Amino acid sequence: QMEQEVSQFIQATGEPRRRFQPMSKIERSILHDVAEVAGLTSFSFGDDEDSRYVMVFKKEFAPSDEELEAYRRGEEWDPARAEERRRLRELAAQQEEAELESGPAPPGPPNDYKDKYRHLIGCEAAKAAARTMEANKAYGCVPVANKRDTRSIEEAMNEIRAKKRLRQAEDE
Numbered sequence: 001q002m003e004q005e006v007s008q009f010i011q012a013t014g015e016p017r018r019r020f021q022p023m024s025k026i027e028r029s030i031l032h033d034v035a036e037v038a039g040l041t042s043f044s045f046g047d048d049e050d051s052r053y054v055m056v057f058k059k060e061f062a063p064s065d066e067e068l069e070a071y072r073r074g075e076e077w078d079p080a081r082a083e084e085r086r087r088l089r090e091l092a093a094q095q096e097e098a099e100l101e102s103g104p105a106p107p108g109p110p111n112d113y114k115d116k117y118r119h120l121i122g123c124e125a126a127k128a129a130a131r132t133m134e135a136n137k138a139y140g141c142v143p144v145a146n147k148r149d150t151r152s153i154e155e156a157m158n159e160i161r162a163k164k165r166l167r168q169a170e171d172e
Helices: 002-011 025-038 065-073 079-101 125-132 153-171
Strands: 017-019 041-045 053-057
Touching: 002 025, 025 041, 025 053, 041 065, 065 079
Parallel strands: none
Antiparallel strands: 017 053, 041 053
16 A cells, blocks of 8 residues: 555656655554655654654655754745745854954953942052052062071981980880
């Protein structure tokens, strides 16, 4: 029966696709095999096992990805609607490209934090503080008077060794 329907479909000149009634998994598998042998393209659509159906397409009228997506969503394929969607996507792509060509947005926050805290820090506070600041000329240098341990490394090591010998003598 399926072979007859597929051969009728092939002979029908004005029919680019045919939708079959919902069928079981085994029947769908058989119909896919028959369509493949006949040189046709076939797809299954539908959500539930009871409502899944097969659509068979002639090779010269193979469905586009958009058409397949419409059938997967359970909608009827409308070429005019698809053309409108394609135009909208092209416009969005052109707008995105124009944004990229205009260059990236300048880095930084959209507003200045100084404006928010102007009532606290004033307008000239930072400039006045910068004028009165002096660099620490001895930065990183610690005077000898501030050091806790004024011994040399050798003196410290000798003292540690002496304490160690004293402990060993007390243990013996």
